[in-house]
Amino acid sequence: MSEFWYCLNHKKVEGRDGCRNQDRLGPYDSEAEASRALEKAAERTEAWDRDPDWNDDQAPEPTED
Numbered sequence: 001m002s003e004f005w006y007c008l009n010h011k012k013v014e015g016r017d018g019c020r021n022q023d024r025l026g027p028y029d030s031e032a033e034a035s036r037a038l039e040k041a042a043e044r045t046e047a048w049d050r051d052p053d054w055n056d057d058q059a060p061e062p063t064e065d
Contacts, residue, residue, distance in 0.1 A: 003027035006037030 005026030007014045013034040018024060025041065028034040 003029070004031050004034035006034045 003016055003026065005014050005016075005018055005021075005024040005028070006012075007019045007024045009019055009023050013031050014024065025037040026034055028037065033040075
């Protein structure tokens with residue numbers, strides 16, 4: 001099984017023998033998946049920003065009694 005990473009330094013998909021892992025996202029099962037790494041990361045960040053459990057450090061909305 002091949003694995004692919006998205007290199008943050010070179011802005012391209014790499015195989016196992018690429019840059020250091022701290023400089024890349026992955027591994028992904030396919031080259032196509034790895035090429036969408038930044039898009040996927042942005043989608044996940046957006047979802048986390050909307051998730052009330054993820055944003056538990058924010059004060060709750062005031063309620064009217």
